Amino acid sequence: MRIIFTDLDGTLLHPDTYSCGPAGPAMDALRRRRIPLIFCTSKTRSEVEFWRDALGNRHPFVVENGGAVYIPAGYFRPRPAGAVERDGYEVIELGTPHKQLVEALWAASKESGCFIRSFAEMTAAEVAQRTQLPLEHAARAKQREYDEPFDIFGPGAYSLLAAIERRGLRWTRGDRFYHITGHNDKAAAVRRLVELYRAAFGRTLTIGIGDGHNDAGFLAAVDTPVVVQSRFAAVLKKAVPRSLVTKWPGPRGWNEAVLQLVSA
DSSP, rough: OEEEETTBBBBTTTTOOOGGGGHEEEEEHHHTTTTEEEEEEEHHHHHHHHHHHTTTTTEEEEEGGGGEEEETTOOOOOOOOSSEEEEEEEEEEOOOOHHHHHHHHHHHHHTTTTTEEEGSOOOOHHHHHTTOOOHHHHHHTTOOOOOOEOOOOOSSSSHHHHHHHHTEEEOOOOOOOOEESSSOOOOHHHHHHEEEEEEHHOOEEEEEOOGGGHHHHHHHHHHHEEEETTTTTTHHHHHHHHHHEEEEEEEHHHHHHHHHHHOO
């Protein structure tokens, strides 16, 4: 069995338009072959649910940089250990509650003297302007549970990030924002899902597709890592030397990689 883990922004979705149109042929190929496609993203549950509905995806998904794994109820039998039932999902929570992250971020900002602006301070309209998302999608992006995106303004970034780490928390950098998280990441969530797939279906080959700094860990955790062309591609290739790098960015590169791998 093969399964594919994919980031969304900048990979399956175009980094500016958020369109996934060029990935259509590869998406069709996955449906024909019944290959599970698992979204592994910094996006919120609300955002991912929109894209799952739009693309007809019914597989598990990972939200907010590994903050939680959402599994449709009954997808695995028996129910995964430690999962809690919520709104038709069996949820494996790996992250720190959002409120604690926001409080720690503001404290780290005050301690370091580094000015930040996080999603918690922004209106949906501000998020939309900053991300070029439609207002409805920006509102979904603010519904955070395990991760807080933020911008850094002016000097002091190193001091701020060090202050976050002193609080026993982590930070990462996505396509547009820094993120503060607990002791979760995409890699841990991917490993947990792979364990469940292998327990249920036996031998499982994994493919991972990403384009940003926060994808390095989960790309290193899969059998075949793919870096979609972006300004971070060289850094990711260095971090995961065995990774394939696409010629094209965004969904065009995603389509290129998936068609090549599933046809092999």
